[in-house]
Amino acid sequence: MSLLLNILWILLGGAWMAFGWLIAAAIMAVTIVGIPWARAAINIALYTLMPFGYTAVPRDRLTGQEDLGTGPLGAVGNILWLVFAGWWLALMHVAWAICLAITIIGIPFAWAHLKLAGLALWPIGKTIVPKDQAMPLPRV
Template identity: 75%
Template sequence: MQPVSILLNILWILIGGAWMAFGWLVAAVIMAVTIIGLPWARAAFNIAVYTLLPFGSRAVRRDEVTGTSDIGTGPLGVIGNLIWFILAGWWLAIGHVITAILLAVTIIGIPFAWAHLKLAGIALWPIGKVIVPA
């Protein structure tokens, strides 16, 4: 990880990244408790780690990385994302948007607000995403 990414990640954790990563972790634990929710728990846990340290990596569709479609990027992935949206995606997205609005009030917080808006999009549709180095 680059020194700039390390600095940005430290600032990110201090000004809002930690509590949203905790939200993703809570969603992952709730999904894991219900055995049926294990596929969503895995995706939520991966994105919780990404939410904790977003600078220096990015989220992309898994089929763009592997070159082949799989269960998460096909029709079952769409159904899984719709279920996710209903159960947890909307409230995680709202949390990211509210945090982005609060951060955008300051000039220093604008890059962090933009990162939260990107994470809000991922919160709505996480199945089939993979985190890769930037």
């Protein structure tokens, strides 16, 4: 079922949004100091191509350890990301969600866009995993 939803997703806007994430990654990579954000944007671009069957989880919840992206430096990175790129990527996801939610068949895709919009606002410190690996994570 996930494969069918992912194919329909790509046809109904997923490819365009993945392209938007790749543009953001390229802009960040060109600035040299933006390379850590570019890496996160590329990971999310891949997730944007195939969102069904996968989910984004905080890396420290998955591994049980804090790292550079999940600590205070990651929060600063997320704030910078939000100001320079996150808000317009989130806005694009919300616009797609509104367009798709108008139809009943587009509601699952609209929901996926809204989840991606939230991720677009605060991506540093998150990792993409299959949904079955994300389920047993304890709350910290």
